[in-house]
Amino acid sequence: MARKPVGEAALEHKGWWQSNRWLIFRRISQLSILTLFLMGPLASIWWVGELDNPFWVIKGSLASNVVLETVPLTDPFLYMQTLLAGQAFEMTALIGALIVTLFYLLVGGRAYCSWVCPMNIVTDSAGWLRRKFGLKKRCELSPRLRFLILGLVIVMSVLAGSMLWELVNPVTLFQRGILYGMGMGWIVVIAVFLYDLLWSRNGWCGHLCPMGAFYSLLGRFSYIRIRAAEREACDDCMDCFSICPEPQVIRPSLKGEHGVGPVIDESQCTNCGRCIDICGPEVFRFGSRFVK
Protein backbone atom coordinates (compact mmCIF):
# COMPACT_ATOMS: atom_id res chain seq x y z
CA MET A 1 0.00 0.00 0.00
CA ALA A 2 1.41 3.36 -0.99
CA ARG A 3 1.82 5.71 1.96
CA LYS A 4 -0.52 8.65 2.07
CA PRO A 5 1.10 12.07 2.25
CA VAL A 6 1.75 13.30 5.79
CA GLY A 7 -1.42 14.71 7.33
CA GLU A 8 -3.80 13.15 4.84
CA ALA A 9 -5.17 10.61 7.33
CA ALA A 10 -5.87 13.27 9.95
CA LEU A 11 -7.57 15.46 7.37
CA GLU A 12 -9.90 12.63 6.40
CA HIS A 13 -10.68 11.63 9.96
CA LYS A 14 -10.97 14.98 11.68
CA GLY A 15 -11.37 17.73 9.13
CA TRP A 16 -9.16 20.77 8.58
CA TRP A 17 -9.64 22.56 11.88
CA GLN A 18 -8.99 19.56 14.09
CA SER A 19 -5.85 18.71 12.14
CA ASN A 20 -4.40 22.21 12.27
CA ARG A 21 -5.70 23.83 15.39
CA TRP A 22 -2.62 23.65 17.66
CA LEU A 23 -0.52 25.00 14.81
CA ILE A 24 -2.95 27.90 14.43
CA PHE A 25 -2.93 28.53 18.19
CA ARG A 26 0.86 28.59 18.18
CA ARG A 27 1.04 31.05 15.30
CA ILE A 28 -1.50 33.26 17.05
CA SER A 29 0.57 33.08 20.23
CA GLN A 30 3.85 33.90 18.47
CA LEU A 31 2.43 36.72 16.39
CA SER A 32 0.32 38.32 19.10
CA ILE A 33 3.31 38.51 21.45
CA LEU A 34 5.27 40.35 18.77
CA THR A 35 2.26 42.53 17.98
CA LEU A 36 1.88 43.55 21.61
CA PHE A 37 5.54 44.57 21.68
CA LEU A 38 5.23 46.45 18.40
CA MET A 39 2.08 48.33 19.37
CA GLY A 40 3.72 49.80 22.45
CA PRO A 41 1.43 52.22 24.22
CA LEU A 42 -1.10 51.87 21.39
CA ALA A 43 -2.02 48.44 22.73
CA SER A 44 -3.56 50.03 25.81
CA ILE A 45 -6.41 51.26 23.62
CA TRP A 46 -8.05 47.89 24.34
CA TRP A 47 -8.12 48.76 28.02
CA VAL A 48 -8.70 52.48 28.24
CA GLY A 49 -10.68 52.83 25.01
CA GLU A 50 -8.97 56.06 24.11
CA LEU A 51 -5.44 57.32 23.95
CA ASP A 52 -5.58 60.31 26.27
CA ASN A 53 -3.48 58.54 28.82
CA PRO A 54 -1.79 55.62 27.12
CA PHE A 55 0.34 53.17 29.05
CA TRP A 56 2.71 50.46 27.97
CA VAL A 57 1.15 47.01 28.04
CA ILE A 58 4.55 45.47 27.46
CA LYS A 59 7.79 47.30 26.85
CA GLY A 60 11.11 45.91 25.72
CA SER A 61 11.67 42.65 23.91
CA LEU A 62 11.76 38.94 24.62
CA ALA A 63 15.21 39.47 26.16
CA SER A 64 13.73 41.55 28.96
CA ASN A 65 10.65 43.66 29.34
CA VAL A 66 8.28 45.39 31.70
CA VAL A 67 4.63 44.33 31.75
CA LEU A 68 2.03 46.98 32.58
CA GLU A 69 4.90 49.25 33.62
CA THR A 70 5.44 47.21 36.80
CA VAL A 71 6.24 43.49 36.39
CA PRO A 72 9.69 42.70 34.99
CA LEU A 73 10.22 39.64 32.79
CA THR A 74 13.76 38.63 31.88
CA ASP A 75 14.99 35.80 29.71
CA PRO A 76 16.77 33.42 32.11
CA PHE A 77 19.21 32.37 29.38
CA LEU A 78 20.40 35.95 28.98
CA TYR A 79 20.34 36.61 32.70
CA MET A 80 22.48 33.52 33.24
CA GLN A 81 25.02 34.92 30.80
CA THR A 82 25.25 38.23 32.67
CA LEU A 83 25.91 36.35 35.92
CA LEU A 84 28.51 34.14 34.26
CA ALA A 85 30.14 37.23 32.82
CA GLY A 86 30.70 38.33 36.41
CA GLN A 87 27.99 40.92 36.78
CA ALA A 88 26.30 41.47 40.14
CA PHE A 89 22.86 40.13 41.01
CA GLU A 90 20.28 42.70 40.01
CA MET A 91 16.93 42.44 41.75
CA THR A 92 14.84 43.47 38.72
CA ALA A 93 16.45 40.96 36.39
CA LEU A 94 16.45 38.26 39.07
CA ILE A 95 12.71 38.64 39.76
CA GLY A 96 12.01 38.78 36.03
CA ALA A 97 14.01 35.62 35.37
CA LEU A 98 12.31 33.78 38.25
CA ILE A 99 8.82 34.62 36.99
CA VAL A 100 9.74 33.39 33.52
CA THR A 101 11.32 30.23 34.95
CA LEU A 102 8.20 29.41 36.96
CA PHE A 103 6.04 29.96 33.91
CA TYR A 104 8.03 27.49 31.84
CA LEU A 105 8.05 24.99 34.68
CA LEU A 106 4.31 25.02 34.24
CA VAL A 107 3.96 24.95 30.47
CA GLY A 108 7.11 23.06 29.47
CA GLY A 109 10.58 24.53 28.99
CA ARG A 110 10.69 24.28 25.25
CA ALA A 111 7.20 25.69 24.92
CA TYR A 112 9.33 28.83 24.61
CA CYS A 113 10.64 27.46 21.33
CA SER A 114 7.30 26.46 19.86
CA TRP A 115 4.90 29.03 21.31
CA VAL A 116 6.97 32.19 21.74
CA CYS A 117 10.18 32.30 19.70
CA PRO A 118 9.63 33.77 16.21
CA MET A 119 12.58 31.81 14.84
CA ASN A 120 10.22 28.84 15.06
CA ILE A 121 8.19 30.30 12.21
CA VAL A 122 11.31 30.47 10.06
CA THR A 123 12.46 26.93 10.78
CA ASP A 124 8.91 25.52 10.57
CA SER A 125 8.61 27.08 7.11
CA ALA A 126 11.86 25.44 6.09
CA GLY A 127 10.58 22.13 7.47
CA TRP A 128 7.30 22.52 5.60
CA LEU A 129 9.09 23.17 2.31
CA ARG A 130 11.35 20.23 3.02
CA ARG A 131 8.34 17.91 3.31
CA LYS A 132 6.66 19.53 0.35
CA PHE A 133 9.60 18.92 -1.96
CA GLY A 134 10.62 15.68 -0.32
CA LEU A 135 14.14 16.89 0.41
CA LYS A 136 16.33 14.27 2.02
CA LYS A 137 18.62 15.05 4.88
CA ARG A 138 22.21 15.71 3.97
CA CYS A 139 24.28 15.78 7.06
CA GLU A 140 22.87 14.73 10.35
CA LEU A 141 24.50 16.22 13.41
CA SER A 142 23.79 14.85 16.84
CA PRO A 143 20.87 16.53 18.63
CA ARG A 144 23.11 16.50 21.67
CA LEU A 145 25.46 18.96 19.99
CA ARG A 146 23.31 21.84 21.30
CA PHE A 147 24.30 20.94 24.86
CA LEU A 148 27.94 21.15 23.91
CA ILE A 149 27.27 24.55 22.37
CA LEU A 150 25.45 25.55 25.55
CA GLY A 151 28.56 24.48 27.41
CA LEU A 152 30.64 26.61 25.07
CA VAL A 153 28.37 29.61 25.71
CA ILE A 154 28.89 29.16 29.45
CA VAL A 155 32.65 28.76 29.19
CA MET A 156 32.97 31.73 26.83
CA SER A 157 30.92 34.00 29.10
CA VAL A 158 33.10 33.13 32.08
CA LEU A 159 36.42 33.40 30.27
CA ALA A 160 35.62 36.62 28.41
CA GLY A 161 33.58 38.24 31.20
CA SER A 162 31.23 39.29 28.44
CA MET A 163 28.14 37.90 26.71
CA LEU A 164 30.04 36.61 23.70
CA TRP A 165 27.23 34.40 22.41
CA GLU A 166 24.96 37.41 22.10
CA LEU A 167 27.31 38.81 19.45
CA VAL A 168 26.30 35.98 17.14
CA ASN A 169 23.04 34.53 18.53
CA PRO A 170 20.66 34.36 15.53
CA VAL A 171 17.63 33.87 17.77
CA THR A 172 17.90 37.06 19.80
CA LEU A 173 19.08 38.84 16.65
CA PHE A 174 15.84 37.89 14.90
CA GLN A 175 13.61 38.70 17.88
CA ARG A 176 15.27 42.07 18.35
CA GLY A 177 15.33 42.75 14.63
CA ILE A 178 11.57 42.40 14.30
CA LEU A 179 11.01 44.90 17.10
CA TYR A 180 13.86 47.36 16.55
CA GLY A 181 14.95 47.02 12.95
CA MET A 182 16.62 44.10 11.24
CA GLY A 183 19.12 45.86 8.99
CA MET A 184 21.56 43.34 7.56
CA GLY A 185 20.34 40.81 10.13
CA TRP A 186 18.18 39.26 7.42
CA ILE A 187 21.32 37.60 6.13
CA VAL A 188 21.62 35.60 9.34
CA VAL A 189 17.94 34.66 9.40
CA ILE A 190 18.02 33.57 5.78
CA ALA A 191 21.14 31.54 6.52
CA VAL A 192 19.32 29.68 9.30
CA PHE A 193 16.39 29.12 6.96
CA LEU A 194 18.57 27.74 4.17
CA TYR A 195 20.50 25.58 6.61
CA ASP A 196 17.24 24.03 7.81
CA LEU A 197 15.90 23.70 4.29
CA LEU A 198 18.88 22.32 2.45
CA TRP A 199 21.17 20.83 4.99
CA SER A 200 19.60 19.37 8.05
CA ARG A 201 15.99 18.72 8.97
CA ASN A 202 15.16 20.88 11.95
CA GLY A 203 18.86 21.62 11.97
CA TRP A 204 18.93 24.82 13.95
CA CYS A 205 16.25 24.36 16.61
CA GLY A 206 16.75 20.64 16.99
CA HIS A 207 20.52 20.33 16.90
CA LEU A 208 22.42 23.56 17.40
CA CYS A 209 20.46 26.19 19.33
CA PRO A 210 21.88 26.47 22.87
CA MET A 211 18.88 28.54 23.90
CA GLY A 212 16.59 25.60 23.20
CA ALA A 213 18.98 23.36 25.11
CA PHE A 214 18.86 25.76 28.04
CA TYR A 215 15.08 25.91 28.05
CA SER A 216 14.84 22.13 27.82
CA LEU A 217 16.89 21.85 31.00
CA LEU A 218 14.88 24.63 32.63
CA GLY A 219 11.61 22.81 31.99
CA ARG A 220 12.89 19.28 32.50
CA PHE A 221 10.23 18.61 35.12
CA SER A 222 7.53 20.88 33.82
CA TYR A 223 3.89 20.24 34.56
CA ILE A 224 2.19 20.23 31.16
CA ARG A 225 3.19 17.30 28.97
CA ILE A 226 1.81 15.63 25.90
CA ARG A 227 0.86 12.01 26.38
CA ALA A 228 0.05 9.18 24.02
CA ALA A 229 -3.21 8.57 25.82
CA GLU A 230 -4.75 6.27 23.21
CA ARG A 231 -1.56 4.60 22.15
CA GLU A 232 -3.36 1.31 21.55
CA ALA A 233 -5.17 3.04 18.68
CA CYS A 234 -1.88 3.87 16.86
CA ASP A 235 -1.92 2.50 13.32
CA ASP A 236 1.79 3.03 12.69
CA CYS A 237 1.26 5.57 9.90
CA MET A 238 4.42 7.43 11.10
CA ASP A 239 2.90 10.84 10.42
CA CYS A 240 3.80 12.07 13.93
CA PHE A 241 7.43 11.10 13.36
CA SER A 242 7.45 13.00 10.09
CA ILE A 243 6.01 16.15 11.57
CA CYS A 244 7.57 16.22 15.06
CA PRO A 245 10.48 18.65 15.42
CA GLU A 246 12.10 16.26 17.91
CA PRO A 247 10.96 12.86 16.60
CA GLN A 248 13.18 10.93 19.02
CA VAL A 249 10.92 11.87 21.92
CA ILE A 250 7.83 10.05 20.65
CA ARG A 251 8.81 6.43 20.39
CA PRO A 252 9.25 5.39 24.05
CA SER A 253 5.87 6.68 25.16
CA LEU A 254 4.00 5.72 22.01
CA LYS A 255 5.38 2.21 21.87
CA GLY A 256 5.56 1.69 25.59
CA GLU A 257 9.12 0.36 25.30
CA HIS A 258 10.69 -0.80 28.57
CA GLY A 259 7.45 -0.11 30.40
CA VAL A 260 7.52 3.63 29.66
CA GLY A 261 4.17 5.27 30.45
CA PRO A 262 2.16 7.24 27.91
CA VAL A 263 3.40 10.64 29.17
CA ILE A 264 6.09 12.03 26.87
CA ASP A 265 8.40 12.97 29.71
CA GLU A 266 11.21 14.18 27.48
CA SER A 267 12.87 17.54 28.01
CA GLN A 268 13.25 18.04 24.26
CA CYS A 269 9.51 17.82 23.55
CA THR A 270 8.46 21.36 22.70
CA ASN A 271 4.77 20.87 23.56
CA CYS A 272 3.95 22.20 20.13
CA GLY A 273 1.00 19.85 19.70
CA ARG A 274 1.71 19.02 16.06
CA CYS A 275 1.44 15.30 16.86
CA ILE A 276 -2.05 15.92 18.28
CA ASP A 277 -3.07 17.67 15.07
CA ILE A 278 -1.51 15.21 12.67
CA CYS A 279 -2.75 12.00 14.26
CA GLY A 280 -5.78 10.45 12.59
CA PRO A 281 -6.67 8.01 15.40
CA GLU A 282 -6.31 10.83 17.98
CA VAL A 283 -3.64 9.13 20.03
CA PHE A 284 -2.09 12.23 21.61
CA ARG A 285 -3.44 14.91 23.90
CA PHE A 286 -2.17 17.57 26.31
CA GLY A 287 -2.16 16.62 29.96
CA SER A 288 -0.28 16.77 33.21
CA ARG A 289 2.94 14.89 33.80
CA PHE A 290 1.38 13.37 36.91
CA VAL A 291 -1.65 11.79 35.23
CA LYS A 292 -0.20 8.57 33.97
Place this chain on the structure above:
Amino acid sequence: MSQKKRVNRREFLAEGGKAVGGLALLGAAIGGYGKQAASMPAYALRPPGALSEEDFLGACVRCGVCVKDCPYDILHLAEWQEEVALGTPYFIARDIPCEMCEDIPCVRNCPTGALNRTMEDIEKAEMGTAVLVDQETCLNLLGLRCDICYRVCPVLDEAITLERFHNTRTGSHALFVPTVHADQCTGCGKCEYACPLPVAAIKVLPDKLAKGEAGAHYRLGWKEKEKAGAALVTPDIEHQYNLPSGFSYDLLGDGLISPEQKGGQ
Protein backbone atom coordinates in the same frame (compact mmCIF):
# COMPACT_ATOMS: atom_id res chain seq x y z
CA MET B 1 17.82 10.25 26.00
CA SER B 2 15.90 7.07 26.38
CA GLN B 3 17.20 5.17 23.40
CA LYS B 4 20.90 5.15 24.13
CA LYS B 5 22.95 3.13 21.75
CA ARG B 6 25.88 1.27 23.14
CA VAL B 7 28.98 3.07 21.96
CA ASN B 8 32.42 1.57 22.13
CA ARG B 9 35.39 3.51 23.30
CA ARG B 10 36.82 4.09 19.86
CA GLU B 11 33.59 5.58 18.55
CA PHE B 12 33.19 7.65 21.65
CA LEU B 13 36.64 9.13 21.31
CA ALA B 14 36.22 9.75 17.58
CA GLU B 15 32.84 11.44 17.95
CA GLY B 16 33.89 13.33 21.07
CA GLY B 17 37.05 14.49 19.33
CA LYS B 18 35.08 15.84 16.39
CA ALA B 19 32.71 17.71 18.64
CA VAL B 20 35.44 19.21 20.79
CA GLY B 21 37.44 20.20 17.72
CA GLY B 22 34.46 21.89 16.12
CA LEU B 23 33.54 23.67 19.31
CA ALA B 24 37.10 24.85 19.83
CA LEU B 25 37.05 26.37 16.35
CA LEU B 26 33.68 28.00 16.94
CA GLY B 27 34.80 29.30 20.32
CA ALA B 28 38.02 30.70 18.89
CA ALA B 29 36.16 32.43 16.06
CA ILE B 30 33.58 33.99 18.37
CA GLY B 31 36.25 34.89 20.91
CA GLY B 32 38.29 36.71 18.27
CA TYR B 33 35.26 38.46 16.92
CA GLY B 34 34.22 39.38 20.46
CA LYS B 35 37.49 41.14 21.05
CA GLN B 36 36.93 43.30 17.98
CA ALA B 37 33.29 43.91 18.80
CA ALA B 38 34.28 45.21 22.24
CA SER B 39 36.04 48.21 20.72
CA MET B 40 33.40 50.88 20.38
CA PRO B 41 33.88 53.13 17.35
CA ALA B 42 34.68 56.67 18.44
CA TYR B 43 31.50 58.14 16.92
CA ALA B 44 29.16 55.93 18.97
CA LEU B 45 28.08 57.02 22.43
CA ARG B 46 26.43 54.94 25.14
CA PRO B 47 23.32 56.22 26.96
CA PRO B 48 23.85 58.12 30.23
CA GLY B 49 24.78 56.07 33.27
CA ALA B 50 26.34 53.26 31.23
CA LEU B 51 28.88 51.05 32.97
CA SER B 52 32.43 50.95 31.64
CA GLU B 53 32.42 49.38 28.18
CA GLU B 54 33.86 46.10 29.44
CA ASP B 55 31.21 45.71 32.16
CA PHE B 56 28.48 47.02 29.89
CA LEU B 57 29.03 44.17 27.42
CA GLY B 58 28.66 41.68 30.26
CA ALA B 59 25.59 43.30 31.80
CA CYS B 60 23.42 44.55 28.93
CA VAL B 61 20.88 41.91 27.84
CA ARG B 62 20.06 43.90 24.67
CA CYS B 63 16.38 44.19 25.55
CA GLY B 64 15.91 47.72 24.24
CA VAL B 65 13.81 49.04 27.11
CA CYS B 66 16.04 52.14 27.19
CA VAL B 67 15.32 52.66 23.49
CA LYS B 68 11.58 52.58 24.14
CA ASP B 69 11.89 54.79 27.21
CA CYS B 70 13.78 57.57 25.44
CA PRO B 71 11.12 60.17 24.63
CA TYR B 72 13.13 61.56 21.69
CA ASP B 73 13.91 58.25 19.92
CA ILE B 74 17.60 58.92 20.13
CA LEU B 75 18.88 55.48 21.07
CA HIS B 76 19.39 52.67 18.59
CA LEU B 77 20.20 48.98 19.07
CA ALA B 78 23.18 47.91 17.01
CA GLU B 79 22.18 45.77 14.06
CA TRP B 80 24.11 42.99 12.36
CA GLN B 81 27.23 44.32 10.61
CA GLU B 82 27.22 47.60 12.49
CA GLU B 83 30.45 48.41 14.25
CA VAL B 84 28.94 48.52 17.74
CA ALA B 85 28.52 45.22 19.66
CA LEU B 86 25.37 43.52 18.35
CA GLY B 87 22.13 44.57 20.01
CA THR B 88 23.60 47.14 22.40
CA PRO B 89 22.15 50.66 22.61
CA TYR B 90 24.04 53.71 21.37
CA PHE B 91 23.56 57.05 19.67
CA ILE B 92 25.53 59.16 17.23
CA ALA B 93 25.72 62.77 18.36
CA ARG B 94 26.03 64.24 14.88
CA ASP B 95 22.78 62.47 13.87
CA ILE B 96 20.77 63.15 17.00
CA PRO B 97 22.19 64.20 20.36
CA CYS B 98 21.00 63.38 23.89
CA GLU B 99 18.39 65.83 25.20
CA MET B 100 19.50 65.30 28.81
CA CYS B 101 16.04 64.79 30.34
CA GLU B 102 16.03 65.75 34.00
CA ASP B 103 14.26 62.54 35.06
CA ILE B 104 16.63 60.37 32.94
CA PRO B 105 13.89 57.93 31.76
CA CYS B 106 16.28 55.76 29.75
CA VAL B 107 18.06 54.42 32.84
CA ARG B 108 15.02 53.83 35.06
CA ASN B 109 13.86 50.46 33.71
CA CYS B 110 17.21 48.91 32.86
CA PRO B 111 16.79 45.36 34.21
CA THR B 112 20.43 44.53 34.79
CA GLY B 113 21.93 47.81 35.87
CA ALA B 114 23.99 48.11 32.68
CA LEU B 115 22.68 51.67 32.92
CA ASN B 116 22.82 53.03 36.44
CA ARG B 117 19.16 53.15 37.47
CA THR B 118 19.83 55.23 40.58
CA MET B 119 21.47 58.05 38.66
CA GLU B 120 19.91 61.34 39.76
CA ASP B 121 21.70 64.25 38.15
CA ILE B 122 21.92 64.16 34.37
CA GLU B 123 24.61 66.84 34.51
CA LYS B 124 26.85 64.22 36.12
CA ALA B 125 26.52 62.00 33.02
CA GLU B 126 29.75 60.93 31.38
CA MET B 127 28.72 59.80 27.91
CA GLY B 128 31.88 61.26 26.44
CA THR B 129 33.76 64.55 26.24
CA ALA B 130 33.53 67.22 23.58
CA VAL B 131 36.81 68.08 21.88
CA LEU B 132 37.47 70.91 19.44
CA VAL B 133 39.19 68.50 17.09
CA ASP B 134 39.78 70.86 14.18
CA GLN B 135 41.30 74.20 15.05
CA GLU B 136 41.80 75.12 11.40
CA THR B 137 38.15 75.07 10.31
CA CYS B 138 36.40 76.20 13.50
CA LEU B 139 34.81 79.53 12.60
CA ASN B 140 35.65 81.06 15.96
CA LEU B 141 39.30 80.24 15.44
CA LEU B 142 39.14 81.95 12.06
CA GLY B 143 38.07 85.07 13.91
CA LEU B 144 34.28 84.92 13.51
CA ARG B 145 31.77 84.97 16.33
CA CYS B 146 29.95 81.75 15.46
CA ASP B 147 29.70 80.68 19.11
CA ILE B 148 27.01 78.10 18.29
CA CYS B 149 28.57 75.26 20.26
CA TYR B 150 28.93 77.59 23.20
CA ARG B 151 25.32 78.70 23.05
CA VAL B 152 23.65 75.27 22.56
CA CYS B 153 25.55 73.66 25.42
CA PRO B 154 23.06 72.58 28.12
CA VAL B 155 25.69 73.22 30.79
CA LEU B 156 25.96 76.78 29.52
CA ASP B 157 29.20 78.66 30.12
CA GLU B 158 30.54 75.85 32.26
CA ALA B 159 31.21 72.91 29.96
CA ILE B 160 32.24 75.20 27.10
CA THR B 161 33.62 78.68 27.70
CA LEU B 162 34.90 81.20 25.17
CA GLU B 163 38.47 82.09 26.01
CA ARG B 164 39.83 85.32 24.55
CA PHE B 165 43.10 85.31 22.67
CA HIS B 166 44.89 87.85 20.51
CA ASN B 167 44.26 87.45 16.78
CA THR B 168 47.82 87.53 15.49
CA ARG B 169 46.68 87.41 11.86
CA THR B 170 44.94 90.79 11.91
CA GLY B 171 46.96 92.08 14.82
CA SER B 172 44.03 94.06 16.18
CA HIS B 173 41.18 91.62 16.82
CA ALA B 174 40.32 88.91 19.31
CA LEU B 175 39.73 85.18 18.93
CA PHE B 176 37.03 83.66 21.12
CA VAL B 177 38.19 80.09 21.40
CA PRO B 178 35.58 77.49 22.43
CA THR B 179 37.22 75.66 25.30
CA VAL B 180 35.77 72.47 26.77
CA HIS B 181 36.00 71.78 30.48
CA ALA B 182 35.92 68.01 30.69
CA ASP B 183 34.72 67.81 34.29
CA GLN B 184 31.56 69.72 33.34
CA CYS B 185 30.94 68.17 29.91
CA THR B 186 28.34 65.35 29.89
CA GLY B 187 29.00 64.24 26.31
CA CYS B 188 25.42 64.91 25.22
CA GLY B 189 26.62 65.91 21.77
CA LYS B 190 24.56 69.06 21.28
CA CYS B 191 27.66 71.01 20.25
CA GLU B 192 28.69 68.45 17.65
CA TYR B 193 25.14 68.30 16.32
CA ALA B 194 24.88 72.08 16.06
CA CYS B 195 28.28 72.82 14.54
CA PRO B 196 27.40 74.58 11.24
CA LEU B 197 30.34 73.19 9.27
CA PRO B 198 29.64 70.37 6.80
CA VAL B 199 31.79 68.21 9.06
CA ALA B 200 31.78 69.22 12.71
CA ALA B 201 34.91 70.84 14.08
CA ILE B 202 33.86 69.95 17.63
CA LYS B 203 33.18 66.28 18.28
CA VAL B 204 32.21 64.23 21.30
CA LEU B 205 34.71 61.45 21.83
CA PRO B 206 34.80 58.62 24.36
CA ASP B 207 36.59 59.80 27.49
CA LYS B 208 39.51 57.46 26.90
CA LEU B 209 40.23 59.22 23.59
CA ALA B 210 39.28 62.73 24.64
CA LYS B 211 41.32 63.08 27.79
CA GLY B 212 44.97 63.18 28.65
CA GLU B 213 46.20 62.50 32.13
CA ALA B 214 48.57 64.64 34.15
CA GLY B 215 51.44 62.90 35.91
CA ALA B 216 50.43 61.76 39.38
CA HIS B 217 53.31 63.74 40.91
CA TYR B 218 52.53 67.00 39.10
CA ARG B 219 51.58 69.95 41.31
CA LEU B 220 50.19 73.19 39.96
CA GLY B 221 51.89 75.94 41.95
CA TRP B 222 49.01 78.39 41.78
CA LYS B 223 46.50 75.78 42.91
CA GLU B 224 48.71 74.68 45.79
CA LYS B 225 49.05 78.31 46.76
CA GLU B 226 45.26 78.66 46.76
CA LYS B 227 44.87 75.53 48.87
CA ALA B 228 47.47 76.64 51.39
CA GLY B 229 46.11 80.19 51.46
CA ALA B 230 49.61 81.60 51.18
CA ALA B 231 52.72 81.38 49.05
CA LEU B 232 54.52 78.09 49.52
CA VAL B 233 57.97 79.54 48.86
CA THR B 234 59.57 82.56 50.47
CA PRO B 235 58.90 85.63 48.29
CA ASP B 236 61.91 87.11 46.52
CA ILE B 237 63.57 89.91 48.38
CA GLU B 238 63.32 93.12 46.41
CA HIS B 239 66.70 93.87 44.90
CA GLN B 240 68.60 96.74 46.43
CA TYR B 241 70.60 98.80 43.90
CA ASN B 242 73.65 100.54 45.18
CA LEU B 243 73.38 103.75 43.07
CA PRO B 244 74.64 107.32 43.25
CA SER B 245 72.32 109.71 44.98
CA GLY B 246 69.32 110.67 42.85
CA PHE B 247 69.61 107.71 40.46
CA SER B 248 67.12 104.91 40.21
CA TYR B 249 66.98 101.66 38.20
CA ASP B 250 64.00 100.24 36.30
CA LEU B 251 64.75 96.58 35.59
CA LEU B 252 61.93 95.95 33.10
CA GLY B 253 61.81 99.33 31.39
CA ASP B 254 64.10 102.27 31.08
CA GLY B 255 67.11 100.93 32.91
CA LEU B 256 69.28 103.49 34.70
CA ILE B 257 67.42 106.74 35.33
CA SER B 258 69.40 109.87 36.16
CA PRO B 259 68.05 112.82 38.22
CA GLU B 260 67.94 114.94 34.98
CA GLN B 261 65.74 112.40 33.22
CA LYS B 262 63.50 112.21 36.22
CA GLY B 263 63.14 115.97 36.32
CA GLY B 264 62.46 116.14 32.59
CA GLN B 265 59.45 113.79 32.80
